[in-house]
Amino acid sequence: MAKLRIRGFEIHKGYLDLTAQRALIDALRPVLKAAPLFSPSVPGGGQMSVRMTSSGQFGWYSDASGYRYADSHPKGQAWPEIPDQVLSIWRQLTGLDRQPECCLLNYYGQDAKMGLHQDKDEADFSYPVVSISLGDDGLYRMGNQSRGGKTESIWLNSGDVVVMGGEARLTYHGVDRIRYKSSRLLPKGGRINLTLRVVT
């Protein structure tokens, strides 16, 4: 277990052991069943290569008209509850009394990636964002608080947890690619990232 700090990103390498990772996957199974993955469109006409769903009071959503939080899945059902194991990681790392209101689940298949972006659809940027990596390795890129300039990258492995607070809270970040089938956690391969956020 090592803690790195890059541009304000707190990167907890190996934070979750294999037992904890497996327990999280088991806890996510009912979430995926109640709220199936979908690939949202983005403003401008593109479509995300990542497939996603959410748990919590709000889910993150995007379509041609913009990015936002939605109080239900695109098929209409309420988002399932955030699993206790996930909330426990949030409390351990942030020490906050307030709980996250959204746990976005991003699933990266073989060729999925995510361009550099800011998390800025929330009301209060003083709350950190917590990001949990499960499954295949992902090449994580960190930029600056506005577009352009030099970036730094690090491979995130299953069980790593990143806390984005302070200067990192509004720093551009993204995932260039994954190493498909580099992990055996998910038998079908791919990477799951959980992003915990206070929304309101």
Added chain:
DNA sequence: AAGTACCC
């Protein structure tokens, strides 16, 4: 504007 292209 979490997409694309391209460039290093």
Added chain:
DNA sequence: CAAA
């Protein structure tokens, strides 16, 4: 780039 196009568009939010």
